[in-house]
Amino acid sequence: MFGLTEARHTNVIEFELSEEQLQLQDTARRFAENEIMPVAASTDRIADPRQSYPKEVIRKGFELGFQSILVPEKYGGMGGTPLEYAILLEELAVGDIGMANAFHATITLTEMILKNGSEQQREKWLRPLCDDQSGAYLIGFGATEPSGGTEIFCPRPDPKLGTRTTAVKNGNHYIINGRKTYTSNASVSKLYGVLVRTDITKPNAESCSVFFFPADTPGFSIGRIEDKMGHRASMNGELIFESVKLPREYLLGEEGGGFDAIRRVYDSNGVGTGAMAVGVARAAYEVALGYAKERQVWGESLKSYQAIGNLLVDMRADIEMARLLVRRVAWQSSNHCSEGSIPPNMAKVYPAEMARRVTINALQVLGGAGYMKDYPTEKYVRDAMVLPIISGGNEALKYFMSRDL
Template sequence: MAGNADFDLFRTNEDHEALREAVRAVAEAKVKPFAAAVDEEARYPQEAHDALVAADFFAPHVGEEYGGVGADALATCIVIEEVSRVCAASALIPAVNKLGSMPVILGGNDEIKQRYLPDLASGKSGFSYGLSEREAGSDTASMKCRAKADGDGWVLNGQKSWITNAGVSDYYTVLAVTDPEGQRGNNVTAFVVEKSDEGFTFGEKERKLGIKGSPTRELHFDNVRIPGDRIIGKEGEGLKIALRTLDHTRVTIGAQAVGIAQGALDEALAYVKERKQFGKRIADFQGIQFMLADMAMEVETARQMVYVAAAKSEREDKDLSFFGAAAKCYASDVAMKVTTDAVQLLGGAGYTRDFPLERMMRDAKITQIYEGTNQIQRVVMARQLLKG
């Protein structure tokens, strides 16, 4: 399935590693000190936001022609991975900016790109993604949100659920049915909705298990008028653009999962080398060493899968759907397992908020759910396999 591999793209280059050092320095100095309070208070990580904007890590994927740094897919994954090591909620800032804007990048015309991408690149405005609804999660084609043609524009009615960074972002890619009688899957169109649009409001913040610093809210549309020039791509192409977007951005969720798992492993390693029982460090017990070895092996396997998928995303390889789904699925399962094992290695201490591992364990769970549950990832992979 891999085809003729360009092996240079399967390893990081000097620029990627220099980027990793730069992001890690920002994350350690400007993100980590606030991570516990952000979680405890369930507040938006403004300190991380400001630091990411200042360092050009807010939306690193945006091309240079729009004022961005033009980071490739692997570089963007490294940014997300390194921020996730210390705060998964903060890592959703660059991750969701990519998710929200990828439909514009993949399907938008030059005019709509020039209108929205420079603000995103500069950090002036964030971008969120409105696909899921209360009754249309995994089954996206059954959405009920409607956009009705009205003169030279559209009128939008309905709602979207589980929208990351809702209320913070200024721009929203929103998918709506534009032809209720049309063929399922080919009757959905993508639009850009602006926070200031009349009739566009937000629901209350969801009370969540993890990633508490990233607000998750519903979007509500009550006769929201959308000018005709805010269509992304062509009428009826919305779901195709949305699913192409997910092929690329599932890779970034894999990167978030790798970062969470690596952060948990780092914390566990530091603890077992200091903690003593029965007269010696618990790191010297073979049972502990085997746990650590398994954790490190799984994290590294997940990282390699994510990096390969990122290389395929950059090249837009035909087998990206399989590799993106596989990387997201495997890495998120690893994040859940490794964070759980890390809590176990700290024993009672791991269960307290004095250490970040219980937060990492709670944060890891969502990576198995959003941007397509891991059950859906397996459906995607199986379809690709059966297609040959």
């Protein structure tokens, strides 16, 4: 396992990475080059989505301890900070964003358990994840339902609106019924989290709770695995709950505290998704820059023409700005000086839109070649298209941010 021995909490903003952070970046970069990139295109082209899970890549990432980057050393983790999380995810996403997402989902959920769970729950769920070298201990989280990913976060008081999956208390247990869709790491996780309604007579925002449970719990099953436009290395599917009996010890935090549990990981969600967006955009920019230098048109390189040169500069500036935003939120999170929901959500929203722009521009720089599968640019566009949709749709996040302005 790659060791991050010291916690680097500081109240000074430094733009230079420390020795250890540079070492982590180098490890992740070499991992992307040696393990991810050689299989990224072939994995993307596997037609059956049930066959496209990159088990070996995930296993090797677990050997390096990537899954435990935010888990403190006392539970066997790397004890890293959100900035190190951002560094790791950017590099993995340069290789393949779908593979990076398997780690992103898991790491954000370790943070959810850390910030909301009891000491027993942290020991029970995080230690085996840190010890796992097989890659089996991924975590998935089902919030989105067939009624919609935005609907489940309904802030309106009408109890009929919002999350439909229910958890009915029965002595020391809860009985869960319902269905979640699009869940990342579906079918390949050992542990799942789920957002449920524990009281359907109260407004959605006051009556949602989060449970974590093992994949082999009776009554729980996986439904269809989605056939997606991009992110093809990431498994997304349905979680089905048919009278699933969960003990009270599986409830994370307080009953009715589901939204608070999710709010406490806004930072990780923003930092992780934002860093992945920076990664895929950087990958596309680097291909476009290389091509623009090589390709000759009318006896000169494409790059020497102002329209293309300016486009490349805009792409580079866009990536740098998004990275700064992500790292600033990571820094705020480490220093416990959060300014509410706006910066973490911006760290998701802006890089997501930036990655769409930059990948489309990269494809344009390559012209027809960019549209062909010989180059990875068409894949980058498909992969980036989902970023404004996942981890909270950008429109919905902007709605919540505008309320907090």
